[in-house]
Amino acid sequence: MLELAVLEGLWGHGGRDAKSVHAEIGVRRGISLNTVQSTLERLFRKGLLRREKVSHAYLYSPALQRKELMERLIGDVVETFSDGRPEPMLAAFVDLAARVDEENLARLERLLAERRAQGAEDAP
Amino acid sequence: MLELAVLEGLWGHGGRDAKSVHAEIGVRRGISLNTVQSTLERLFRKGLLRREKVSHAYLYSPALQRKELMERLIGDVVETFSDGRPEPMLAAFVDLAARVDEENLARLERLLAERRAQGAEDAP
């Protein structure tokens, strides 16, 4: 998917113009600068990119970081399938974590412990 | 989304025909039986439904339970955004769990503990 490739090309860079994005991912695909421009425009309209006119060209930057987008998309799915209750979501998380490697359950526990320790800081 | 509504209408029922599904969710929407039939057919082709011919009519049933579908969709997102490493996925899970209610972190920990206890049963 070109849109995703474009986003990938933007994450970690602070503002790139169409030409630069095209140079990185458009040329390889043999597509025109115009195509990349349209894609940037569509992503902008969808709110996934911000842009700022610097002298002559727009500089595009991600409105969401990769992590945030992933969370939004997962959140969309969760919202669709968990009717208000949190359990289905949590159960799915545990299942998915364990899917590839049981070791992930330990990792998840560790993350969780860290998060809770941090969250409890101001309420001892 | 009609496809989702149809799936919802199928989960929890063991095999329904087009007519029955239409009666439940098609009539309310003022759409024809044909439309529901097409939707069932498309879901079947996509592998989301099974079907079995019983005398004259097909009886459709979900190929995946609601929970499984949710997991598959989340898994798709995760696969797209976590390039092999498990951490981004796990971090997203923790964030999403905490999003609505911090209490979910505790719930998640409990689920996790249960799962690990169970998983460790045959390897003490």
Add this chain to the structure above:
DNA sequence: GGAAAAAGCCGATTGACCGTCGGTTTTTCG
């Protein structure tokens, strides 16, 4: 056994959305 009803199958349309450009207008700057 044959007609009527039921169900399935085929193809068509519409409306989004994506990828892809070509051509035109606007902007910049030497």
Add this chain to the structure above:
DNA sequence: CGAAAAACCGACGGTCAATCGGCTTTTTCC
């Protein structure tokens, strides 16, 4: 001012969901 760069406009082909009409096949049942 005039050329080059960038943006803008609009179009087209492809995919996919929703929607249906009508033809074909299968069932039903008098």
